[in-house]
Structure formats: C-alpha cells, structure tokens
Amino acid sequence: MAVFTPEQQLQILSDLVAIQSANDHELQVANYLAKLLGDHGITATVLPAEPDADHKKAEPDRANLVAEIGSGAPVLALSGHMDTVSVGDADAWTSDPFTVTERDGLLQGRGTTDMKAGLAAMVIAMIELKAQGLPRKGTLRLLASRAEEVGEYGAKELARAGYMRDADALVVGEPSGWNIIYTHKGSVDFRLRSQGTAAHSSMPEAGFNAIPPLMEVLVRAQQEFNARPASDPVLGELTFSPTVFHGGDQVNTIPDSAVAEVNVRTIPQFDNDEAIALLKGLVGEQNRRGARISLDPYMQEPVVQAPRDSLLVRLATKLGERISGATIPVVGVAGVTDASSLLRGKGPDFPFMMFGPGNETMHTVNENIDKQMYLDFVQLYQRLFVEYLGQAG
Ligand SMILES: [Zn+2]
Known part of the structure; x- marks a missing residue:
C-alpha cells in the first residue's frame, strides 16, 4: 500500500x-x-x-x-x-x-x-x-x-x-x-570594466573617455560571435548578448568609468574557454591602444x-x-x-x-x-x- x-x-x-x-x-x-x-x-x-x-x-x-x-x-x-x-x-x-x-x-x-x-x-x-x-x-x-x-x-x-x-x-x-x-548549452557571464580619466567635455583631450573603447569591444565581439559558423545540430547557435551597460553620470563630463555585462550561451563546437579567449583577445587589442579594460568571466557553467x-x-x-x-x-x-x-x-x-x-x-x-x-x-x-x-x- x-x-x-x-x-x-x-x-x-x-x-x-x-x-x-x-x-x-x-x-x-x-x-x-x-x-x-x-x-x-x-x-x-x-x-x-x-x-x-x-x-x-x-x-x-x-x-x-x-x-x-x-x-x-x-x-x-x-x-x-x-x-x-x-x-x-x-x-x-x-x-x-x-x-x-x-x-x-x-x-x-x-x-x-x-x-x-x-x-x-x-x-x-x-x-x-x-x-x-x-x-x-x-x-x-x-x-x-x-x-x-x-x-x-x-x-x-x-x-x-x-x-x-x-x-x-x-x-x-x-x-x-x-x-x-x-x-x-553552457553559459558564461562576463563583466567588463573600462577605466578612464574624467575631464570637462570642452577639453576631452585632457581626459580619457571610458565609454568608446568598451563600446568598440562589444561591437567587435558581436561581429566575431555572429561570424562563427559553429552551430550544434541539437543545441543550435552560440549566442552573445550584451545585457548591461552603465557609463558616465553627466553630459558635460568625460566619463572615467563604464561597465558592461555580457551573457554568452555556448555549444560544444565553441565552448566556454573559446568564448573567454575571444573576448580576452579583443580586450587586449583595445588595451594596447591605450584603453584600460578589465575582463571578468565571473560565472561559468559548462x-x-x-x-x-x-x-x-x-x-x-x-x-x-x-x-x-x-x-x-x-x-x-x-x-x-x-x-x-x-x-x-x-x-x-x-x-x-x-x-x-x-x-x-x-x-x-x-x-x-x-x-x-x-x-x-x-x-x-x-x-x-x-x-x-x-x-x-
Ligand atoms: Zn529550475
């Protein structure tokens, strides 16, 4: 019973x-x-x-x-x-x-x-x-x-x-x-922090704007992830989604910081490690040109x-x-x-x-x-x- x-x-x-x-x-x-x-x-x-x-x-x-x-x-x-x-x-x-x-x-x-x-x-x-x-x-x-x-x-x-x-x-x-x-699918959450130097917007050359290099990383990343031919017959496409963006606090001040968060859903043909490596490469490129961007893949599920x-x-x-x-x-x-x-x-x-x-x-x-x-x-x-x-x- x-x-x-x-x-x-x-x-x-x-x-x-x-x-x-x-x-x-x-x-x-x-x-x-x-x-x-x-x-x-x-x-x-x-x-x-x-x-x-x-x-x-x-x-x-x-x-x-x-x-x-x-x-x-x-x-x-x-x-x-x-x-x-x-x-x-x-x-x-x-x-x-x-x-x-x-x-x-x-x-x-x-x-x-x-x-x-x-x-x-x-x-x-x-x-x-x-x-x-x-x-x-x-x-x-x-x-x-x-x-x-x-x-x-x-x-x-x-x-x-x-x-x-x-x-x-x-x-x-x-x-x-x-x-x-x-x-x-797997999943990686990234946080990207861009550091700049504040200045009055009448003299942007006196500072360093934190927003443009971070935007450039995101745009490039979107293009690169979209260009991946990798697709899984069962799970489908890899996806890349910028989900958070904060930067600056006043229209006439060059912002000294910007933060973005991104979620990537990975597949066996392009896994978490490859997604992290791709973003690392893009951030490194920006940093060699003078940006100060840090990349933190703070949550990874394979x-x-x-x-x-x-x-x-x-x-x-x-x-x-x-x-x-x-x-x-x-x-x-x-x-x-x-x-x-x-x-x-x-x-x-x-x-x-x-x-x-x-x-x-x-x-x-x-x-x-x-x-x-x-x-x-x-x-x-x-x-x-x-x-x-x-x-x-
Ligand atoms: Zn549940």
Whole structure:
C-alpha cells in the first residue's frame, strides 16, 4: 500500500510552495524535507551554505540537503533545487503566489513548475520505495541544492564535497514535462570594466573617455560571435548578448568609468574557454591602444553533453510514453541546470537527463503545473529509479 494518498502528495507540494525561498531561505525547505524523510525512516543531512565566495558574508538561512536510500553500487544521483525566482509583479498574480490554487486542473503558485513539484516527486518516490524495501540493489542519492537560480552555488558545494564522485548517473528533475533533455548549452557571464580619466567635455583631450573603447569591444565581439559558423545540430547557435551597460553620470563630463555585462550561451563546437579567449583577445587589442579594460568571466557553467541512448534515457522514454500516452521527444535545450556543476569532469559518456514535471510557465506570473503530471511523475520516478538500479552496471 502506498504511503501517501494523492491528496497528501498535493499537500506536500503546497507546503513547499508556502515556504518562500526566492533566492534565499532554502534552509527552511531543507528542514521541512529532512523532517518528512525522517518521519519515514530516511536520514537526511542538512549542509549549511559556505560563505558567499564574492562577498564573504555568512548566509545563515541557506543550505543544501542530501539523503540516501539503498546501498552500494550503482549510485543514481537525483538533483532538485530548493530556491525559486522572486514573485515578480505580485499584483499581477490572479491568486496568492504562496498558496497553491487549483484552476482547471492546474496548480498555481511560485515554484510549482520550477521546481518544487519535481523536488517533491523525487522525495515522495524515495519514501514510497523505502517503505517497500526498495531498491534491492544500488543507491538513490538526493542532492537538493540552494541557489540554482543564481550561480549554482549549492550544486558546486555538493560537487566539491564529493557527492557526485561515485555517482553512475544523474537525473535532474527540472521541468521538462513530457520531454527528455539529454544535453544543454553552457553559459558564461562576463563583466567588463573600462577605466578612464574624467575631464570637462570642452577639453576631452585632457581626459580619457571610458565609454568608446568598451563600446568598440562589444561591437567587435558581436561581429566575431555572429561570424562563427559553429552551430550544434541539437543545441543550435552560440549566442552573445550584451545585457548591461552603465557609463558616465553627466553630459558635460568625460566619463572615467563604464561597465558592461555580457551573457554568452555556448555549444560544444565553441565552448566556454573559446568564448573567454575571444573576448580576452579583443580586450587586449583595445588595451594596447591605450584603453584600460578589465575582463571578468565571473560565472561559468559548462556545456552538458550526455549519451542520447543511455539506459537511463531508454527506460525514461518507455515509462514516460506508457504513463503519458504520448511520444516522448529526446532533445537539447538552451537553459543551464545544476548539471553543469554536478557533471564537471564526468565527460560526455556519463548518463544524464533532465526529466521532471512542469511546463513553460517557469519564472512567470501565474506559474503553474498540471496536477495530473505531478502525480504521474511520482509514479514514474519510483519505477524508473528501481528499474535503472536493477539493470545498470
Ligand atoms: Zn529550475
């Protein structure tokens, strides 16, 4: 007999959504899950956040959580993040974002799709399996992370702490809906600072204008990135997007500083290192002509590549098609996930997929999830995890 009724499974999702964890407070989610798992005989470890690498400030309400059932090899790692993005325009929501509200079979609330439903489904699946004395072979390891939405700091901490070292495969429960994602783009965030010398604009020669050399770098970079013929058959084009530009503060003063930020989405044919090298070259050129521009690639998430026909993907396709009654496409996406950090050093043969309940409403006002899809994934995960561990290695 199942441990949880569908109503109780929905209540767990409602409880998680009620815990406000927009870019903070993952500790409260972790404590809730640790209690839930503990009540059903599964020991969970709450791991406090490391101090912020950039600001060295303590983050007392942030944490990761790890929990396991089973023992020995193979080890299937399950990844879900506990943070959400902020609510956005709260007045634009048609219901309270922290009270799950049902409408036409959809459950509305911040974090329903991204990704408290996926996280809840993984946790419930583990509890249900444990109650049946499963898995008989191998280990299921839940890696619930903090700060996925900004920086993937939690996944980096979990990887550094060695939780992926003996893993044989990884499932990320981010919202793919009835699609399986086996590869995604990489991403680099750059900050460029240009330093000049202030002067009155009637005597620009007495100063050095920080804006033009920085603009020139961005224009050249846009041209160079656009000229790359590299395109991935699954992931598509490399993209280059200048997203922030600040410089100067008064129209009759030559500005002594300008700052730009750029996001590049990379593909296997032109990866993070190549993107960094290209921008370094352009900045170096400007600096040799007298500019003083610094380049900081402050956030780097590598491209994720995995086999399209792994046992994991094959089993998930079979179970997904049986449960949903639809064909499950196996595809690639542009968005990055914690897999970028968790799979560092694993190579392109490591079995990975992103497969979790959800839809296109992530990060939007009135974010929601199909109720039946959430409940279906609770069932699907149980069968997938046991079949995978039974057949792998
Ligand atoms: Zn997410």
